[in-house]
Amino acid sequence: xxxxxxxxxxxxxxxxxxxxxxxxxxxxxxxxxxxxxxxxxxxxxxxxxxxxxxxxxxxxxxxxxxxxxxxxxxxxxxxxxxxxxxxxxxxxxxxxxxxxxxxxxxxxxxxxxxxxxxxxxxxxxxxxxxxxxxxxxxxxxxxxxxxxxxxxxxxxxxxxxxxxxxxxxxxxxxxxxxxxxxxxxxxxxxxxxxxxxxxxxxxxxxxxxx
Amino acid sequence: xxxxxxxxxxxxxxxxxxxxxxxxxxxxxxxxxxxxxxxxxxxxxxxxxxxxxxxxxxxxxxxxxxxxxxxxxxxxxxxxxxxxxxxxxxxxxxxxxxxxxxxxxxxxxxxxxxxxxxxxxxxxxxxxxxxxxxxxxxxxxxxxxxxxxxxxxxxxxxxxxxxxxxxxxxxxxxxxxxxxxxxxxxxxxxxxxxxxxxxxxxxxxxxxxxxxxxxxxxxxxxxxxxxxxxxxxxxxxxxxxxxxxxxxxxxxxxxxxxxxxxxxxxxxxxxxxxxxxxxxxxxxxxxxxxxxxxxxxxxxxxxxxxxxxxxxxxxxxxxxxxxxxxxxxxxxxxxxxxxxxxxxxxxxxxxxxxxxxxxxxxxxxxxxxxxxxxxxxxxxxxxxxxxxxxxxxxxxxxxxxxxxxxxxxxxxxxxxxxxxxxxxxxxxxxxxxxxxxxxxxxxxxxxxxxxxxxxxxxxxxxxxxxxxxxxxxxxxxxxxxxxxxxxxxxxx
Ligand code: SF4
Numbered sequence: 001x002x003x004x005x006x007x008x009x010x011x012x013x014x015x016x017x018x019x020x021x022x023x024x025x026x027x028x029x030x031x032x033x034x035x036x037x038x039x040x041x042x043x044x045x046x047x048x049x050x051x052x053x054x055x056x057x058x059x060x061x062x063x064x065x066x067x068x069x070x071x072x073x074x075x076x077x078x079x080x081x082x083x084x085x086x087x088x089x090x091x092x093x094x095x096x097x098x099x100x101x102x103x104x105x106x107x108x109x110x111x112x113x114x115x116x117x118x119x120x121x122x123x124x125x126x127x128x129x130x131x132x133x134x135x136x137x138x139x140x141x142x143x144x145x146x147x148x149x150x151x152x153x154x155x156x157x158x159x160x161x162x163x164x165x166x167x168x169x170x171x172x173x174x175x176x177x178x179x180x181x182x183x184x185x186x187x188x189x190x191x192x193x194x195x196x197x198x199x200x201x202x203x204x205x206x207x208x209x210x
Numbered sequence: 211x212x213x214x215x216x217x218x219x220x221x222x223x224x225x226x227x228x229x230x231x232x233x234x235x236x237x238x239x240x241x242x243x244x245x246x247x248x249x250x251x252x253x254x255x256x257x258x259x260x261x262x263x264x265x266x267x268x269x270x271x272x273x274x275x276x277x278x279x280x281x282x283x284x285x286x287x288x289x290x291x292x293x294x295x296x297x298x299x300x301x302x303x304x305x306x307x308x309x310x311x312x313x314x315x316x317x318x319x320x321x322x323x324x325x326x327x328x329x330x331x332x333x334x335x336x337x338x339x340x341x342x343x344x345x346x347x348x349x350x351x352x353x354x355x356x357x358x359x360x361x362x363x364x365x366x367x368x369x370x371x372x373x374x375x376x377x378x379x380x381x382x383x384x385x386x387x388x389x390x391x392x393x394x395x396x397x398x399x400x401x402x403x404x405x406x407x408x409x410x411x412x413x414x415x416x417x418x419x420x421x422x423x424x425x426x427x428x429x430x431x432x433x434x435x436x437x438x439x440x441x442x443x444x445x446x447x448x449x450x451x452x453x454x455x456x457x458x459x460x461x462x463x464x465x466x467x468x469x470x471x472x473x474x475x476x477x478x479x480x481x482x483x484x485x486x487x488x489x490x491x492x493x494x495x496x497x498x499x500x501x502x503x504x505x506x507x508x509x510x511x512x513x514x515x516x517x518x519x520x521x522x523x524x525x526x527x528x529x530x531x532x533x534x535x536x537x538x539x540x541x542x543x544x545x546x547x548x549x550x551x552x553x554x555x556x557x558x559x560x561x562x563x564x565x566x567x568x569x570x571x572x573x574x575x576x577x578x579x580x581x582x583x584x585x586x587x588x589x590x591x592x593x594x595x596x597x598x599x600x601x602x603x604x605x606x607x608x609x610x611x612x613x614x615x616x617x618x619x620x621x622x623x624x625x626x627x628x629x630x631x632x633x634x635x636x637x638x639x640x641x642x643x644x645x646x647x648x649x650x651x652x653x654x655x656x657x658x659x660x661x662x663x664x665x666x667x668x669x670x671x672x673x674x675x676x677x678x679x680x681x682x683x684x685x686x687x688x689x690x691x692x693x694x695x696x697x698x699x700x701x702x
Binding site: 017018020021022024025026027028029032033034035036037038039040041042043044059063106109110113126128129130131136142143144147148164165166169170174175176177178179180181182183184185186187188189190191192193194195196197198199200201 | 251254255256258259262270271272275276278279282283285286288289290291292295296305310311312313317361362363364367380382383386387390416417419420421423424427428431432433445447448449450456457458459461462464465466476483484486487488490491494498499500501502503504505506507508509510511513515516517525527531532534535537540
């Protein structure tokens with residue numbers, strides 16, 4: 001077949017779109033020198049002596065997340081939830097309280113929609129912005145389980161708490177799917193005021209473990 | 211279910227429908243300025259966001275250093291665009307994504323529609339995306355018999371109202387809570403949502419309105435087979451895409467369907483994953499005025515058992531390489547679409563977004579639209595008083611006034627105007643003279659003063675086509691102090 005048109009960008013049309021765009025870029029940049037190296041003088045850590053945990057708690061609560069301390073507070077964080085989905089590899093000692101813990105072995109969307117809550121671990125937390133980071137690593141599960149249930153309880157080990165984003169990024173696996181969470185689902189679309197509770201979990205509880 | 215107008219509130223007239231299509235800015239602005247509700251909604255919303263932004267920016271003592279880093283990283287990206295695009299393609303492909311290239315809107319739309327159809331889907335859920343608005347993907351899908359459902363609350367409001375977006379971040383910024391309530395009651399009840407129907411008893415409480423959106427979209431999210439998104443960043447080093455959002459509608463679209471198509475402007479590239487430490491501090495604080503937005507999703511190709519299996523990425527040019535070719539104008543490609551420049555712009559605050567006649571309104575639109583579509587928006591570079599507030603807040607330090615003046619010089623002007631603009635540029639280039647001109651505007655504009663507003667801009671700007679529209683409408687009188695002080699005052 002001589003023209004790739006019918007097969008869209010799969011055929012020669014696509015190859016030519018790619019080549020054409022790259023050629024246009026190169027032409028546009030003719031004579032443009034190299035850009036100087038970016039100055040990176042910004043902060044990468046908190047001032048020594050700053051309590052990252054206290055800062056994180058303040059920032060989480062400011063964005064309407066509930067914060068608890070100690071493994072024994074997990075049942076309280078789960079509240080009334082009767083059916084709680086957990087990643088299959090969630091540590092057994094976190095499964096505390098009266099709730100039924102249902103391991104995710106590829107549950108259907110309908111099954112997930114029937115869960116009262118989800119309990120997971122996380123990869124890192126950033127104090128300055130009150131951000132919990134999941135990267136599909138151990139004890140975190142796939143993305144859908146922390147999205148469909150309306151209540152997310154995160155167990156956060158103290159040694160995963162850092163001050164700045166610059167400290168947290170190296171703790172993440174950059175090529176696994178990540179979700180960074182800063183408070184429960186919210187919107188600022190009505191008169192630019194923040195209102196909690198739209199499509200993601202409307203309740204976020206963080207349990208800080210020693 | 212009653213759809214009685216008395217019970218449901220007055221029908222909301224889509225603001226965009228009142229502004230003549232393709233009207234030049236002066237004419238469109240005049241229409242918009244005659245809409246008092248629109249102006250008061252805008253003043254209220256932009257006032258709120260300016261205060262929020264000032265608060266969270268004030269918390270960081272390294273804000274200026276973050277801006278310097280961001281501007282330099284983006285300048286470097288522009289210089290290395292061909293190599294970074296190829297690196298991104300290689301890494302995304304290795305991770306299981308299919309990368310496509312689109313020279314223009316038509317190619318991008320055709321690729322997206324073909325992927326959706328091949329996935330056996332007739333409808334898609336959408337994450338808010340400026341790129342898909344720019345290429346009018348929804349309209350193209352409709353013409354092809356495919357349906358695209360906007361899921362961002364503000365986009366949903368605009369789509370239900372059959373209106374057009376008027377702001378980059380909050381496309382429904384021109385509606386207040388009462389109007390949004392009326393739109394929901396009238397449109398959602400009519401759509402026969404079955405058990406999810408929105409009661410006519412809906413109040414104007416933002417929480418109740420958000421709940422209505424949740425009910426309306428939930429079933430659609432959980433059963434969607436295909437989604438379309440844009441991306442805030444594309445990381446060359448890893449082949450990852452990043453979407454920044456608030457509501458969880460983005461997570462729904464990026465996680466639940468089997469097929470995902472992301473339309474990504476080539477300027478969205480970042481060299482490395484670590485660069486997010488700069489941009490993810492600047493973007494949320496500049497856009498919604500939050501320390502961090504509720505949700506950020508990062509994905510790299512496809513991952514077995516987690517999210518979409520068919521992951522497609524369309525790298526979009528659509529005029530961007532033309533912008534790249536302009537040494538002064540190319541800095542517009544650094545834009546991260548935070549909308550801070552809209553929120554501080556005295557012109558935007560008074561005219562709203564529709565008057566600009568382009569998906570990118572406000573100061574960024576005034577420099578981007580004429581470059582993306584040469585010859586079609588030549589009047590937009592005049593839709594500014596060159597007050598400089600946009601540059602002050604821009605997280606990537608785009609010198610918008612500089613580009614405005616540059617573009618004014620390129621437009622089709624009579625020779626006299628060209629000369630006047632040359633003078634303006636000379637003044638702009640020398641801060642002391644510029645300050646003198648501003649002072650002249652403050653103290654010398656008595657004849658133009660009228661209750662704190664002036665009817666015309668003083669020299670050098672009045673010698674330009676700008677006066678054509680300021681002649682018909684008011685502009686705030688330049689403040690008594692330097693605009694930096696004035697800006698600080700506004701932020702309060
Ligand atoms: S030009 Fe700057 S301030 Fe305006 S939207 Fe773009 S990044 Fe934000």
